[in-house]
Amino acid sequence: MFPHGGPPPKWNAFRSGLGYKVEERPGNRTSNPNAFATAYSQQSCRGLVNSAPRQEPASDWSLINRMVAKDETALATLYDRYAGLVCATLNRILRDASATEEILQDIFFQIWRTASSFDPSRGSLPGWLIVAARNRAISKLRKNNPVTREVVESDVVIGATLDTDIARKQMMQKVQGALGGLPVEQRKAVELAYFEGLTHSEIAERTGDPLGTVKTRLRSAVESLKKKLQA
Amino acid sequence: MSAHPQYDEFFDLYALGVIEGVECDEFRAHLATCDDCARKLAEARGRMAELSFAMAPVEPPAGAKEKLLRRVREETKQAGASVPQVERSIGRSWWALVLAPVTLALVIATVYLWNSNNRLAEQIRGEHAQMQSLQHELEEANELMNLETAHDTVSAKLMPMKPEEHDHGQVLYNPRMGMAFYTGTLPPPPRNMTYQLWLVPMTGNPISAGTFGEEIGPGYHMMMKMPPGIEAKAFAVTMESAGGVPQPQGPKMLVGPVS
Numbered sequence: 001m002f003p004h005g006g007p008p009p010k011w012n013a014f015r016s017g018l019g020y021k022v023e024e025r026p027g028n029r030t031s032n033p034n035a036f037a038t039a040y041s042q043q044s045c046r047g048l049v050n051s052a053p054r055q056e057p058a059s060d061w062s063l064i065n066r067m068v069a070k071d072e073t074a075l076a077t078l079y080d081r082y083a084g085l086v087c088a089t090l091n092r093i094l095r096d097a098s099a100t101e102e103i104l105q106d107i108f109f110q111i112w113r114t115a116s117s118f119d120p121s122r123g124s125l126p127g128w129l130i131v132a133a134r135n136r137a138i139s140k141l142r143k144n145n146p147v148t149r150e151v152v153e154s155d156v157v158i159g160a161t162l163d164t165d166i167a168r169k170q171m172m173q174k175v176q177g178a179l180g181g182l183p184v185e186q187r188k189a190v191e192l193a194y195f196e197g198l199t200h201s202e203i204a205e206r207t208g209d210p211l212g213t214v215k216t217r218l219r220s221a222v223e224s225l226k227k228k229l230q231a
Numbered sequence: 232m233s234a235h236p237q238y239d240e241f242f243d244l245y246a247l248g249v250i251e252g253v254e255c256d257e258f259r260a261h262l263a264t265c266d267d268c269a270r271k272l273a274e275a276r277g278r279m280a281e282l283s284f285a286m287a288p289v290e291p292p293a294g295a296k297e298k299l300l301r302r303v304r305e306e307t308k309q310a311g312a313s314v315p316q317v318e319r320s321i322g323r324s325w326w327a328l329v330l331a332p333v334t335l336a337l338v339i340a341t342v343y344l345w346n347s348n349n350r351l352a353e354q355i356r357g358e359h360a361q362m363q364s365l366q367h368e369l370e371e372a373n374e375l376m377n378l379e380t381a382h383d384t385v386s387a388k389l390m391p392m393k394p395e396e397h398d399h400g401q402v403l404y405n406p407r408m409g410m411a412f413y414t415g416t417l418p419p420p421p422r423n424m425t426y427q428l429w430l431v432p433m434t435g436n437p438i439s440a441g442t443f444g445e446e447i448g449p450g451y452h453m454m455m456k457m458p459p460g461i462e463a464k465a466f467a468v469t470m471e472s473a474g475g476v477p478q479p480q481g482p483k484m485l486v487g488p489v490s
């Protein structure tokens with residue numbers, strides 16, 4: 001059981017880093033079709049790609065197994081692998097370095113304490129980390145807001161294996177391409193929902209657009225993202 | 232094809248967190264009862280989580296990793312201190328001493344019970360087959376008794392065509408019941424051949440009462456069912472090709488009039 005009272009996180013089978021071979025596909029070479037993608041891609045990819053000698057990385061699952069055996073170096077490796085991603089999510093939502101560090105610490109400490117409860121057949125570690133970070137950040141953001149939101153950390157399935165730097169870089173390019181391909185209004189609505197945790201009516205209130213328009217925009221946006229991210 | 236198409240558009244929007252009010256409550260209630268939709272929501276959560284990959288990673292605050300590892304070491308130390316090492320070691324060995332023989336005994340008992348269960352199951356199967364065989368014999372004996380005791384049952388003593396042969400047979404026949412009982416001393420027929428018992432009616436062609444032969448042995452007998460109401464003049468056994476024939480073609484082995 002987790003300290004916040006939610007069910008234990010579960011993740012999908014990591015198709016282990018052992019023998020994993022990344023294939024270069026045309027879809028992964030996104031050419032930043034508009035300003036949104038360009039803005040993201042102009043940021044540094046520090047943490048995703050390093051210049052260290054190429055070495056087969058341990059899979060997320062093997063690291064978790066080592067953590068069950070109380071191997072601190074496994075936690076350190078996992079932290080190096082995903083702390084940048086978690087930090088980016090927290091920073092974008094909270095815009096508060098102190099709050100970001102607090103939640104970052106809590107999430108990785110929680111992984112350490114509850115490593116034995118992870119079920120690799122029902123979710124993916126990076127997926128759970130992101131959902132946990134986003135939920136906690138939005139919850140913190142809305143601490144004084146009377147609107148209560150569900151903050152449940154449960155099954156999160158990401159089909160791709162993200163154990164390697166190159167796999168994460170490819171995922172970054174794919175998502176940037178998918179988001180960058182959305183019309184500006186749709187992308188803005190997605191950002192308000194994802195990074196600020198706003199609902200349909202809250203987005204309508206914030207943007208001044210009719211509720212129906214907001215719903216249509218978001219429906220179109222998630223359909224478009226679904227198709228591109230599943231491709 | 233989705234089992235609940237009315238929710239197809241909900242998964243990603245719900246994972247994004249924009250659905251609210253009654254729609255949200257209804258969908259949540261449905262998720263609690265539908266594994267298929269819960270699985271789809273897990274996938275949608277994954278897709279939405281992928282949006283975080285659009286941002287370049289951000290360097291964690293300086294010293295955060297060291298602080299985390301310090302916290303982990305302290306936690307490990309506290310957990311270790313609460314149960315002294317020596318005590319844990321003794322505890323483990325004491326449990327091992329108790330559990331090892333218990334586990335072994337359980338394994339032996341399981342194997343023994345499994346074998347006993349198999350033996351009993353085999354015995355039950357054998358007895359069931361024997362019971363069916365006895366049931367069949369009982370039914371046949373009842374039929375024979377009914378046939379023998381019926382006042383309108385006739386019999387035919389079957390004799391060989393050639394005087395030098397010694398095989399013989401007998402048929403009990405009841406036209407009302409449409410049943411014929413054959414018993415005889417014929418040897419097993421040659422390969423791919425069969426014996427065929429014929430009822431010779433008062434008028435018309437012989438009527439087949441059935442074939443026999445492969446199963447012949449000492450004390451062989453056979454109960455045959457026929458269309459009722461046919462008056463018999465005689466019975467005959469011929470040797471035919473395996474499977475029998477519509478009308479007798481092969482040599483007559485035994486023949487006898489109804490008396």
